[in-house]
Amino acid sequence: MTKKIKLKNVPYTIVSTYFGREHSGSQAETWKVSLRAEPRSVNAYIKLTNNYRQTIAELACAQVGKALGLNIPDCYLVYVNTDNLPEKVKKESMFANRGEMLAFASGSPDPDVMSFERLLVIDDNKANALFDAWENLDLVIAFDEWIANPDRTMCNYLFSPSDNDFWLIDHGCALTGDYMPRWALHDAKVETHNALYESIAHQKELSEKYEMKKKAATLMTKAHNVDYDSLDASGFYKMIDSNVNVEDIAKFLQERIDYSVELLCQKLGIPQLV
Numbered sequence: 001m002t003k004k005i006k007l008k009n010v011p012y013t014i015v016s017t018y019f020g021r022e023h024s025g026s027q028a029e030t031w032k033v034s035l036r037a038e039p040r041s042v043n044a045y046i047k048l049t050n051n052y053r054q055t056i057a058e059l060a061c062a063q064v065g066k067a068l069g070l071n072i073p074d075c076y077l078v079y080v081n082t083d084n085l086p087e088k089v090k091k092e093s094m095f096a097n098r099g100e101m102l103a104f105a106s107g108s109p110d111p112d113v114m115s116f117e118r119l120l121v122i123d124d125n126k127a128n129a130l131f132d133a134w135e136n137l138d139l140v141i142a143f144d145e146w147i148a149n150p151d152r153t154m155c156n157y158l159f160s161p162s163d164n165d166f167w168l169i170d171h172g173c174a175l176t177g178d179y180m181p182r183w184a185l186h187d188a189k190v191e192t193h194n195a196l197y198e199s200i201a202h203q204k205e206l207s208e209k210y211e212m213k214k215k216a217a218t219l220m221t222k223a224h225n226v227d228y229d230s231l232d233a234s235g236f237y238k239m240i241d242s243n244v245n246v247e248d249i250a251k252f253l254q255e256r257i258d259y260s261v262e263l264l265c266q267k268l269g270i271p272q273l274v
Helices: 052-067 087-092 116-122 124-132 137-147 195-203 206-223 236-240 246-268
Strands: 012-024 028-035 042-049 075-081 100-107 157-160 165-168
Touching (some): 012 087, 042 052, 042 075, 052 075, 052 246, 116 124, 137 246, 206 246, 236 246
Antiparallel strands (some): 028 042, 042 100
């Protein structure tokens, strides 16, 4: 009998220091922070948003992605009292004085980590060479197809000089959240964009497409072994949004395993059964 892959519990913590705002959009803003953790504090990026679906999608996708062995930073659920922020943060944050909030935070894999987009600006030749040598590129594309993530843009994978590899962040639009006013979790065959594949589709030879399909099938075989009963074992999703049903998320992920290779093959323009 195949041993189930247990999902790692998400630590619950608070911010000890705010270093500065990294990004701000219409619905969310990201801050570089230090989080209280054991045995020592950790540097991380916290996303403040009132879109609780994004926070839950971030947690769920980080949990299952790490279980499959992908490079996804450790994640945290962070309690924030926005009525009691440091004065500098209050002046800059659109979420100041909005009461208590539960936020997603992603640990920093490397002090010198940077987005691929930034690396392109600094040294486009190096960036393109690293991208061409990205060993797990096909697996990341398959993962995004599985979790229905349309948003793997150049900002959403990071290069870490310490291990000379890429790390995956920002899954807030996954689980179909970018397309539907509510999650389309009832439809495991729902089609979404796959931004990472679309960015390289014109470069792929037919043989490379079949190799991508093969790797996707291998990843989905591994996904079958994930223990989805351990998704959100701590009950955090209900804390974030009392209306969420973790069983719906787990069921969507389980059922989509059987369709994700088919959906990817449609994008690749190759038959699934060959």
